[in-house]
Amino acid sequence: MDKVLIVDDDPSVRILLKKILERSSFEVLEYARGAGVENVIDSKKPDLVLLDLILPDINGLQILRSLKNNSAMKNLPIVVLTGSSDKENRIKALQYGAVDYIAKPFLPEEVLLRVNTQLKMHNLINSLQEAVSDLKMDIEAAEGIQRALVPTTIPKNTKPRISWLYEPSYKVGGDIFDFMELGNDRKLVYIVDVAGHGVNASMLSVMVHRFIEDYINSHLTFDLTEFMKELELNFKFERFELFITIIALLIDYSEKKLHLANAGIPLPIFQRDGHTEYITFPQESLVGINLIKGEVNSMDFSKGDKIFLYSDGLTELRGKDDRSFGYKPLEKFLENHRSCKVEDIVKDLKEYLQNYRMYEYYEDDITFVAINF
């Protein structure tokens, strides 16, 4: 049963309103003064207040203001009672936060309609706020899980030097990356980008991460071709209604070779002796639609070389001019930073993108991994 508090000094108005509301099963509370209204609301917790604007002790508008400034009461719906010709105060009351007004003399139907409508709206807003708050908590939890899976600190004194930028969109996203020891002086670095972003994409990216960890632990002689084929088998589009893209870089220090498998991630960039260029090995298609063949391409590397892997969220980032960041500016940025440490490149890129982006948040996930051999 909804509770309505009537604040009016005129007993005849209170009696009339009480009758109207009680006939429709409302619980009605009465109060005849302005002073102490907040205490009554605090103790009786009404669902709606009918407030007369002309009270003998305090102006109704003043009460309204004070209730709206009270954080515990600011969301309580207040319908003001006004004289039929009091247009000015009616508008002021609405400006001060009243949700509606009832002009005296009033018809019973009008009172019920206005009270019912405001209570319905209030309940809707409350349930919406609760749903948003639950969703926010779920997203924050998902973000925590996802962030816990990506590396957090840059390993010191390890080869190669590695640094990264990881910015999920709207808190959670479909990107995930990692670097792992494979034994025999070999390392694996990968970026996975699940189509889309949000909770479902982030859940799938966490699954892929887990799958890769398990795969590496159970395959001591890691083979990149077999790994890609296994991914294809396990992440069929039909299962999730989403596809994944991945770039996997196997660094073999004993042979000084890089082995690269790329299914749908933008071309990596390579720097050697001051030259910056894309690695234009043939790409595979997306994972999960039966088009992965396990194609791996290899190249030599030397001490001092750098390689940059990144997801399409970086090149497709929309700037304040509504244009995508694109490949050329990225190439130019890296060209200008060719003599910098990978940690400084990442730091500068982060700053650059924060100034460049159209919105305060990232529309798509951005992962950028810089490796220095």
Added chain:
Amino acid sequence: MFYLEKRDKGAAIISSEEEFRLTGKISAELKEWFKKQRLDSLETIIFDCQNIIFIDSMGIASIISIYKSITSSGKQMLLSGLRKEVKDILTLLKLDKLFVMDDRKPEEIIKDL
């Protein structure tokens, strides 16, 4: 926003009146819209893509989803009128091996069915 127009020879055309970016929310709407369509008597569905001005990963996922749904019931699906930018992305991702892309207008394709 999307229409399914049935034509002769068991063909139908999926189209949109306005230009649009096939990204996040619109991709989800397209998938939901498609689920409600009745394709019983159809053999060929032509997705007229001339109004797609941009496509992202969610957009690609929605087309793959529609493609899988159509082909799994023994029907065929063709993409027609793709703009160069969109076609380039699909080709780069080797999706030309999955989809049939036809540069002709849907009416011309139907004529040759």
